Amino acid sequence: MDIVSAQDPGATAAEALASEDAQRATNTKTWGGGGFLRWYTRSRLRPAEAVLFETHREALAGRVLELGCGGGRLTGHLVARAKAVHGIDIAEDMVAYCQRRYPSATFARGDLRYLSDFGSGVFDSVVAGFNVVDVLGDNERAELLDELHRILSPDGLLLFSSHNLACAPLLAGPTHNLTRNPLRFANRVLRLPRSVPNHRRFVALQHFGPDYAILNDEAHDYSLLHYYIGRDGQERQLARHGFELLQCLALDGTTVAPGESAFGCHELHYAAQRTEPSEA
Ligand SMILES: C[S@@+](CC[C@H](N)C(=O)[O-])C[C@H]1O[C@@H](n2cnc3c(N)ncnc32)[C@H](O)[C@@H]1O
Missing domain, CATH: 3.40.50.150 (Vaccinia Virus protein VP39)
Known part of the structure; x- marks a missing residue:
């Protein structure tokens, strides 16, 4: 399932707020912990x-x-x-x-x-x-x-x-679009134990608003929600x-x-x- 079609288009205002809270929590936890230098x-x-x-x-x-x-x-x-x-x-x-x-x-x-x-x-x-x-x-x-x-x-x-936002339909989950480059392929596979649960958790918190969307993309093993x-x-x-x-x-x-x-x-x-x- 691609990232965009996984989103329920009938998201309520409460879901939008929950998405924003979750976005702040996960992004602050990921970046604030350091380790990406x-x-x-x-x-x-x-x-x-x-x-x-x-x-x-x-x-x-x-x-x-x-x-x-x-x-x-x-x-x-x-x-x-x-x-x-x-x-x-x-x-x-x-x-x-x-x-x-x-x-x-x-x-x-x-x-x-x-x-x-x-x-x-x-x-x-x-x-x-x-x-x-x-x-x-x-x-x-x-x-x-x-x-x-x-x-x-x-x-x-x-x-x-x-x-x-125009590229939102191109986003895909961690098991999709696996590259043919053997080194990158191995790297992606090794990261699946982290990226799959991250993606499963955050894709449910995606949100589409007027002119924007909050989406879980592949950055840092799908650990972020991005505008x-x-x-x-x-x-x-x-x-x-x-x-x-x-x-x-x-x-x-x-x-x-x-x-x-x-x-x-x-x-x-x-x-x-x-x-x-x-x-x-
Ligand atoms: C994608 S990196 C970009 C780093 C640098 N600007 C560059 O162009 O290479 C994002 C940076 O923003 C920092 N960051 C993330 N959330 C932030 C926040 N809420 N306030 C300040 N810095 C933040 C991260 O720690 C990280 O260093």
Whole structure:
């Protein structure tokens, strides 16, 4: 059974709330426990990231907040461009590693759900790489965007990536789409004792809302529930929270225009600018 057809389309509001609670619990448990450092220490930018970092180099020259800095995959590139970089991550091992690796930047253990310690307008850019904002449910994502609007300076820049809803039909459980590459096949099979029960548990908590879905995908042995949204839905969501979409790119760095789905590209990269509410 594929992941999408396993979802009951008649989910109630209570089920939606249960899904959001479960998403917070499982994602916080998985990431907060640490142990994923080795996945995120390489520093090569992916094509969409390279295009966005170059296009927005002026905004990235100021004070930058990095959400979910991980093993500093993006941090070194930000440190090379910015006046000041502050990174937060929920995992202690990620923070300790970044502190050692980038002594000119500052880091703290923190949850991107709680940014109230930062003053208003104190950052010129916020960067959230590798779909980190997708750990949040729909209500939490709305709150995050409001907080980012508050802590960014006027015209501040938001760079982030997010799972592409158009690819939801391509998601499959751990026993499907087993690769023909023998090494990867062996790796997938060895992980089945962990991924199968994870998937069985979390696929039941998936949720489909207007413009988005919360889905269990293969990341880290199916131990996470991720937010998926398409390009146009993301533009509407940004506008509701005071951001203008400047660019949406597929992973290969090509532009995804309004109305395009980028089917087959599992994550989309966004650049958005903080706007002031218009005076009515
Ligand atoms: C997919 S990794 C991306 C790491 C890095 N941004 C990159 O691009 O390579 C997600 C990172 O976000 C962190 N993270 C997950 N949930 C978080 C939360 N609620 N608040 C802050 N960091 C979080 C994880 O510990 C992990 O380091």
